[in-house]
Amino acid sequence: MPESTHVTRLLLDWRGGDAGALDDLLPLVYEELRGLARRHMAGESDGHTLQPTALVHEAWVRLVDADIAWQDRAHFFAAASRMMRRLLVDHARSKHRQKRGGGRARVTLQAADVVTPPIDLDILALDEALEALAAEDPRKARAVELRYFGGMNLEEIAEVTDVSIATVHRDIRMATAWLMSRLSDDPDGDAPA
Structure with a gap:
């Protein structure tokens, strides 16, 4: 088996x-x-x-x-x-x-399929941004979470979310861009612009 x-x-x-x-x-x-x-x-x-x-x-x-x-x-x-x-x-x-x-934990958001260079950001800021994205578009938030935190490939995400691979790819690109934009506007100035 x-x-x-x-x-x-x-x-x-x-x-x-x-x-x-x-x-x-x-x-x-x-x-x-x-x-x-x-x-x-x-x-x-x-x-x-x-x-x-x-x-x-x-x-x-x-x-x-x-x-x-x-x-x-x-x-x-x-x-x-x-x-x-x-x-x-x-x-x-x-x-x-x-x-x-002081001493906030740092995490890097990296996207192999995004042209923009990775951002070094605060995990709390990332969590808040993901929660805001989930409130606006739960499917995109889940896709990006499964990709970056779950390590799933596009086919696995498509299976879990019951959408096409093309939709998953599009969702991840749009969600990543949305998150990067949101995090670059960090009011504390912790994320680079």
């Missing part, structure tokens, strides 16, 4: 009440979760107090406790990515409160 089909089967069994499926699932998804955590942490400072392994473990605990009707492997990794982003944002907010703005 191909791994993606096996992961989907275990997720469905787990959702159906088979606690043993959860024990079988972790070894199949652990390395991919670590890669996802490394992508999320790539723009963080070297002295970041949260490490990728801890991010994976905290996300796993929260995913296990969450009441989610798992659909398939792609749905699981999209939820894991979103959970990791939430954990990093919560961590940054906590540090921000402790230091009153």
